[in-house]
Structure formats: C-alpha cells, structure tokens
Amino acid sequence: MNKEELDAIRDRCEKATPGPWKWIINGNTVQSHAITTDTGECGIQEKICASISPKTRNAEFIAHARTDIPLLLAGIDKLQQGNDYAKELLDKQILRNEGLSKRVSTMKGEIDRLTAERDAALKAMKELAKENGSCLGCVNFETDITARMYASKVIRNAKDILIVGNGEE
Known part of the structure; x- marks a missing residue:
C-alpha cells in the first residue's frame, strides 16, 4: 500500500x-437492523446506515470500521516511523562499514608493503652473511624469532651507518 492509498x-x-x-x-x-452513532444531544441517535441483513456479519464489521480503521492507520504510522528509523540506522551503518572497509584495505596494503620490505631485508642479510662467511647464513630468519630480532637490529644499525656515512644526521 502506497502513501496515496x-x-x-x-x-x-x-x-x-x-x-x-x-x-x-x-x-x-x-x-x-441499523448502524447508528450518538449525536450527544439527549440520547438522540443518528443513523449511519440501515436495512442491513441480520444473516451476515456486515453490520458488525461496518459498526467497528469507524474505530478499527483509525487504529489501523495509527498502527501503520508507528510502523512507518520505526521503519524510517531503522533505515536511518542502516544507512549510518553502511557508511561506517564503508569507512572500515577502506581502512582495512589500506592496512592490508601496508602489511603487504612491510612484509615485502622485511623479506627483502632478510634476503639481503642472508646474502651479506654468505659473502662475509658469517654463520648468519645458517640461521632461518623466517622462523627463528631471535634471528628476526637480530636482523631488525642489524637493519637499524645498517641504516644508521648509511645515514651517518652519507653525512646525514
């Protein structure tokens, strides 16, 4: 049922x-048989409709329609208000989810970048260790947490050396 109806x-x-x-x-x-309403004037009743067959329940339906329909319309109004509120909450949640999706996507990109950077540093350290004949070539940098911490420290030290060596401080 639409608004016009x-x-x-x-x-x-x-x-x-x-x-x-x-x-x-x-x-x-x-x-x-008739449908009436009180006019409020000394018990006078106004006929709404008359000559209704007693064999059907139409008279009862007609009599109650005057109070049932306003109740139904009020109920529809409340449901529509609840529906409007739910739509508003849903729209806010969709916007919030879109923002979270963008943040998750950005974070995944950052994780991928950092993982690639870490993998490149580990590879460079292994190659450097092999070139210098160091025992670091024997260490599994992917699984050994101590080696990873050492690698991170070496990388920081190497960056410091490069920065100082280039005259940057």
Whole structure:
C-alpha cells in the first residue's frame, strides 16, 4: 500500500460521521437492523446506515470500521516511523562499514608493503652473511624469532651507518 492509498483511506475516515458507531436491532426484519452513532444531544441517535441483513456479519464489521480503521492507520504510522528509523540506522551503518572497509584495505596494503620490505631485508642479510662467511647464513630468519630480532637490529644499525656515512644526521 502506497502513501496515496493510505492518504485516501485517511481522508475518507476523517470525512465520515464521528464514532463510535454501534449496531442496533429493533426487531427481526432487515429494516430493523441499523448502524447508528450518538449525536450527544439527549440520547438522540443518528443513523449511519440501515436495512442491513441480520444473516451476515456486515453490520458488525461496518459498526467497528469507524474505530478499527483509525487504529489501523495509527498502527501503520508507528510502523512507518520505526521503519524510517531503522533505515536511518542502516544507512549510518553502511557508511561506517564503508569507512572500515577502506581502512582495512589500506592496512592490508601496508602489511603487504612491510612484509615485502622485511623479506627483502632478510634476503639481503642472508646474502651479506654468505659473502662475509658469517654463520648468519645458517640461521632461518623466517622462523627463528631471535634471528628476526637480530636482523631488525642489524637493519637499524645498517641504516644508521648509511645515514651517518652519507653525512646525514
């Protein structure tokens, strides 16, 4: 049901005779069954419709429609408000997730870059150790944590030496 249909129902409801309506029976003929409402003037009742067959439940349905429909419309309004709020929260979560996805992607790129840098440094250290006949060539830098810590220290020292050697301080 779209907004225009709901608005049309709401408009018809607002234009109808105020309620509550009630089903009255003043005999057992079709003409004795009617839907009425109190006018508020000395117990006078206004007929909404008359001549309703007692063999159907239409009179009860019609009588309750005046109060049921406004209740249903109010319930739809509350559900729509809840739906709007849920959509707002979802939109915020989507934006938050997009931001997190970008951060995760950036971090993965940084991890890949640092891993490649580490692997290149380990390879260079192994080659340097082999060239100098050092026992460092025997160490498995990928799995030995002590060797990795040593490698990191050597790399820092090497960078310091290169910086000082280039006249940078």
